[in-house]
Amino acid sequence: MSLLKRIKRSVTGSSQTSEKKLAVIRSKNKETLTAFDPQNPPPEISARDVEILKECWKIVQQNVAEVGIITFVGLFETHPEVHDAFMSFRAINTSDLEYNAILRKHALRVMGTVDKCIYRLDNRDKLRELMTELGIRHKNYSVKIEFIELMGPQFISSIKPHLETLWTDEYEGAWENLFKLMCYYMKKGMCSI
Structure with missing residues (x-):
């Protein structure tokens, strides 16, 4: 099993990704992994x-x-x-x-x-x-x-x-x-x- 799949499984509890689970993605520097949780609220943009x-x-x-x-x-x-x-x-x-x-x-x-x-x-x-x-x-x-x-x-x-x-x-x-x-x-x- 690939490292990415193992990390995904440990973060999500499974190798499958759904809207209720975290989607594991690589960050910009490719050295660390971050998670996207579609249940989190969207980022804010101010009036300014x-x-x-x-x-x-x-x-x-x-x-x-x-x-x-x-x-x-x-x-x-x-x-x-x-x-x-x-x-x-x-x-x-x-x-x-x-x-x-x-x-x-x-x-x-x-x-x-x-x-x-x-x-x-x-x-x-x-x-x-x-x-x-x-x-x-x-x-x-x-x-x-x-x-x-x-x-x-x-x-x-x-x-x-x-x-x-x-x-x-x-x-x-x-x-x-x-x-x-x-x-x-x-x-x-x-x-x-």
């Missing part, structure tokens, strides 16, 4: 975070395709295992991906999801529904749950140059909080299958 996100997004939207491509190219370079999870990108060298139409389309879809989430911060039920359904779709594509949290940090590093005159720890925290919320509902969707 919402204000910051909407203000920043207006600027980021001017270069949304570029940000999306940089996000994915960076993700694939720092986490090659994620690159292999994309069937349509497997045969393509990462250095060529920047010019790939398939990558551009996917990057724009992801940026569209970020856009929808930012504007659904005023209606959290719709945000929850959107991201939970996205999690279910990603589970059906056999995406590993531990890949979900990799997008936020990569996205943040991609937008920083576009917001350098505004960027503060408070701004970074607002974006981190948004991605924590998005990831929470995606993982919840992935655990519901």
